[in-house]
Amino acid sequence: MIVASSKPFQEIKQMLSGFKKVCVLGCGSCVTICHTGGEKQVIELAAQLRLSAKLEGREVEVIEDSTLRQCEWEFIEDIREVIQDCDAVLSIACGIGVQYMAERFPKIRVFPGLNTTFMGGPTEQGIFWERCAGCGNCILGTTGGLCPVSRCAKSLLNGPCGGSQNGKCEVSQETPCVWHQIYDQLDTQRLLATMETIVPPKDWTTGMENHPRKMILEHLVMKK
Amino acid sequence: MIENKTDIKSGSNLEKLLRSGQFAVTAELGPPRGADRSVIEKKAALLKGYGDAFNITDCQTAVVRMSSIAAGRIVLDAGLEPIIQMTCRDRNRIAIQSDLLGAAALGAKNLLCLTGDHQKFGDHPMAKGVFDIDSIQLIQMVKILRDEKKFQSGQELKASEPRFFIGAAENPFADPFKFRAIRLAKKIAAGADFIQTQIIYNVKRFKEWMKMVTDMGLHEKTFILAGVAPLKSAGMAKHMKHNVPGMDVPDEVMDRMTAASAVKKGKEEGIRICLEVIEQIRELKGIAGVHIMAVEWEDAVPEIVQQARLYPRPMV
Structure with a gap:
């Protein structure tokens, strides 16, 4: 599988500064398995973004969604409606998913929420190693x-x-x-x-x- | 494979001396972290006459230093014979072959083929390591260039070929231990004319390795130079033991250095230990010489060579 780690929240916050409506978009494949880009992480990250905006007095709408695979046109087509009035998407898929989103929705700014690290897998709970x-x-x-x-x-x-x-x-x-x-x-x-x-x-x-x-x-x- | 030991390949001083059956002495000369040639000239003046050829390190421990080829030419100008060290860390096969042509054109006749220390250890840990080929493949590439006049791609080299006396390193103290003699055999099969070993402090383990090597008859196919290095202090011994990859410093050596350092006699004890190692290994079957690595302590070399009764060096 493709292993990816979360970007520091500060970096994510900086990328998204100035955007009024943001969609945090997860991916149901590899990054769900490595606990960084699944539905659960979408909920957590969206909450974190809302909280920080509130604390800093910024008006930001954060919506949440996920798709089974961000690296296939058919799957990302399903979210066209969800994101159509967003001005930014924070994709927490691997770099492939981020690029598929950017290519299919050229009018929306797409940002990476993860750092894609390597092809590998978990060798024990919470520990991932490169394998290929x-x-x-x-x-x-x-x-x-x-x-x-x-x-x-x-x-x-x-x-x-x-x-x-x-x-x-x-x-x-x-x-x-x-x-x-x-x-x-x-x-x-x-x-x-x-x-x-x-x-x-x-x-x-x-x-x-x-x-x-x-x-x-x-x-x-x-x-x- | 016997002709490997008698046919002159490069005509270097080191090669002629080893092929004549005499005990060889090589030492290390580290290029400076700057563009000043006088630093090399000073080291060369200090070492002249105390060795048969001198290893010019190639950004050792992945720290930027003057090019080993450029420094080698300065050493040659000073009247000493260089052994150019070449690693696979910073260059791909195109750059390596290009540099080999250049080094040969500048008069280099000895080449030590290494994989190279990982960039993580150096002053630019964020650098991209190349490792297009490994040391064994490098040896083979240099041999094919020399003996078959072919580039690694298989294309013919139509002009003059670089003729190097090809060296390789081997570490008897690395694991898996049993593979260490097999790896040496691979390097010889790839084309290594001479071998310089990792620094020896653990003589017992070195002897075990040499037994495997001689049992396999490898000493008859290549010239093995035993690596030694004087320790300066207990601190240096500790650093070697814990931070230098593949190093084996036994407790006995640690204790002696600790005791000597306590009374400010670290350097003397370090040289004494180095001389003892030389004494214990020089008569071993299959040892063709000694390689002295006095890192940033080049002035220890003349003393060691003299005290080991290896001075003056023979003329060939």
Whole structure:
């Protein structure tokens, strides 16, 4: 899933200053699961905005809504009516949702209420870790199912660097060295010989460095 | 792979000396955080004659310093042989190969290939780390440039190729321990002509690693230079132990430095420990030399080299 964290309230307040009618818009997908962009957070954030406006003597109308997915035209079309007389939308979806809103409703100012952080998931209650860098050329089949591109601080492909100690990454003692984990996993699977092979430089043409990337499913594309 | 140890690849002083079977001494010379060449000239004057080649660090610990290639040329002008350090942190494969052509054109013959310390440790932690390739891939790229006259893309290099004596680092104190000899083997297979190890304070663990290395016959395929560094004080020992990634400073060394620092004899004890390490490792099977990393303490090097009876350096 896409993991996103809440922007500081001060920053949100600053973005929205001067707008009279604001819609706080949640998204029912990834960000609901990570407790930052769901219906519950819409209610909380809207209340916070109303309260701060009241305390500061500002007249602001804050309305609330959510859609199942802000990253699909069909779903955001449903809220056209709700937001039509708003002068700003605070989207608490990921950056994709924010852009879909901005593109579909060009006359309304759309602001991000979240910082989209990474693709990952919760490993335990309240703790999220990055798991995929979207490099476009998956190598998990050779690394015991653990991704060194997203989980190694240097995205190394040939094993742990010289800073791996006691299973921890040199960059942070809180981060497991993924290459140590890969080593243990391959050891368990009796595949350690894999680690002896030199992996050549990665072809990054499918990776983030070559954005914007595009995928076409020929069989679904409607002929014009 | 035996020809790897005898065929001259770069013609550097370090290469000729190692291939002639003599014990080599390399030391580190850190470029300044400024544009003043006299700083390097002073360090070079201090180190001249006390080593066979000198490592010019590449923005070590991710702190901005003068370019290792530019500083290397100044060192060369001063009559010393540089080992240019090259990391993958700040450059992609295009920039690295470009810099390698430039370094070779400026007279550099030794290259140490490193992944590089993470930018988080440096003076610009907000910088974007590159890490397009890793150290093993870098070694391979430099070897293919030299031996096959091909760029990393596979395109042919039609002009003169950069001919480097290719070095790599290995840390016997990192984990998983068993992988450390395998990683060395990977670096050798990729093309490492010589190896400089992480600083040794834990001689026992270093010996265990060397046993694995020699059992695998790796010492016959590359030249292994053992890394040493004099500690200055108990504070520095503590810093090394807790803050420098991949460092192993045993309690015994900590205790000796603490006791010596208490009576203001830290530097003397640090040099003594360094000399003891050299004594314990120089006769080990598979050790071809020693690499002295006296970080911002270059004037300790002449004393260490002399006291270790490694002076004067042989002419080749």
